[in-house]
Amino acid sequence: MTADAPQLRPRGRSATATDVVGILEPARYPLVSVAVAVIAVVVITGVGFLLGTVDLGLSKALNTLHTGALGAFTDAVYHVISPAPAIGITVVVVAVIWWRSRDLRPALAFGGTIAITWVPSAVVKEIVHRARPDVAVLPHPFAVQPDPGYPSGHTVYITAFVIALVWLLRDSRWHRTVLVAGTAAIVVVFFAVSIDAVHYPTDAAASILWSLAVAPGVRVVWVDWLMPRIPFLRKPVGGRAVRS
Template sequence: MSDAALRPHRRESDVNGILDPSRYPLASVTLAVAAVIVITVVGFMLGTVDLGLSKALNGLHTGALGALTTAVYHVISPGPAIGITVVVVGVIWWRARDLRPALVFGGTIAITWVPSAVVKEIVHRARPDVGVLPHPFAVQPDPGYPSGHTVYITAFVIALVWLLRDSRWHHLAVTLGVVAIVGVFFAVSIDAVHYPTDAAASILWSVAVAPGVRVVWVDWLMPRIPFLRPRVPGEAARVSR
């Protein structure tokens, strides 16, 4: 018997881990909805509870570190972030020769990220007062909770880790992803464009919301869209369960 016959059959979703159906779809969606409600409610209660910590972190905004944190803030501002995501979606489509993982990657990021801007307007938590900061950043016109930059980078990392789940790059993606999330957390906090609690809530937002978003994409919507339906026999049944 050949080695090929001895190897287990590879499902299509083994190649693109981001297409694997969720093991706990209802729990993931319920957690996402609950997280949005809880994080929104908590936002109304924070006030200036961590202004002292903001001032202390902003005191580090000098020299090379200050230049780095400012650069990070600008690189993943909404315009560049959208551009980065579009480019990565295009690369995924080209490499996989399949539109579905590219759409799930981009859609997971977008649908996790955009609603946070709505919550930001609802909560309307002011950013740290530039009048009391040692190294104030340019005044930002919109409220600060949650931090869109931090929601974006966390959702991006989560989607990338899912995409590479069954590849040799998975562990590297996890490691570098954690570094990126922590880096953005400190960048927006040291710049003091956000309170640390803005950034922390944003990480929790993406961690809780992104799995629910992926359930809606992969488990519920894709099997009902003709050109996005699963292509491996039996996979559709697993998705619809």
Template sequence: MSTEPDRRRRRADVVGILEPNPYPLVAITVAVATVIVLAVVGFFLGTVDIGLAKAFNSLHVGALGAVTTAVYHVISPVPAIAITFVVAGIIWWRARDLRPALGFGMTIAITWLPSAVVKEIVHRARPDVALLPHPFPVQPDPGYPSGHTVYITAFVIALVWVVRETRWHQVARVVGVVAIVVVFLSVSIDAVHYPTDAAASILWAIAVAPAARVVWVDWAMPRIPFLRPRDGAAVPLRAHR
């Protein structure tokens, strides 16, 4: 019979993002309920926070404005996908196992991509550039939720899971929270999104990412022959202490 040290040792041999969720149906239920609630709320927001959007946009001057615009461009869809591939490649190299790399990338994708569908359904307009003190070039798509903010939040959550059993876990959490705040402020100061767009996006990712991980890592991967657990795989990313 397995002892508690044996169980702890087995958990230590699994990269954090591969550790099964003990409550998968709860994760799915929370995600579905959150998406429905956020979508319904989106239909009623209108221009409720246009005043706050203008106040944020008034900060878009000098070096701060340059930084927020750069942040917006750096995690636009094409660069964001490239960043995800690079980090997934590093995870694959460090873990010597493709599964945590795909768990990382697919958790982000399954969390991020559906937000674009809800964005088209809700179709909330972005802040009116005619009302802004420092308008950003008009963006052609609706604004709710913010894809940039969903992406960075999902990225941070997935990365924190990957390094959960390593000395980098706390660093990833702190730096990740800072990154999310920076993106929230950037899209709000650029006024490419209402602040409520960005806030809803953080809630979206926090609720949907666990379900995305369950769907891909716990349910899909074991059914794909070359992604099934195997002896000697999932070497931890833990550094020697």
């Protein structure tokens, strides 16, 4: 770490394993993170124009699994992290972070990192305009989705959510558990959208790469550069001290 993490504990309270400060720690190489994010956006967008139906056969093969209990499960996963529920989940977690840390900064750092990583992917989706797998050739098609499919917003969201949560709990005893469980959640969403065939597998894979590459740059811009310029976010709410 290049600097001590901000002190989020009320004075007089000893450090505990549940203190959440990791997402506020300044990046070691901020310009590199931002440059990687910009390059990733350009490259992932460009690749989207070249994919066509290259993995339609794999989509059809995975869609054969969309039956019975597995099909019901993948449908549920898709609905649970659709945009409206995903926004609701994020708002609830942001509120819990604020309540738990008694500091608005980690809460807004968490929510902002997710939102600013996630929302631009919807713009790229409209630019690339890659069609979703053709329901006419799928053995067990899902309901027709009206918007293009590349990248997968569901997969961008869950990956960004996991990344932000791992950063948030980086200095806690829950870090390893969240990392393992979060990785499993990303894999589950990848296969859920692929088995439902609402996305090509390459849509979902590109989405994971998007969040992995873009989120660190987003965190630098939002948390390290912009948040300190907002007066009420310059120090913890309530006037608690910040170590330097």
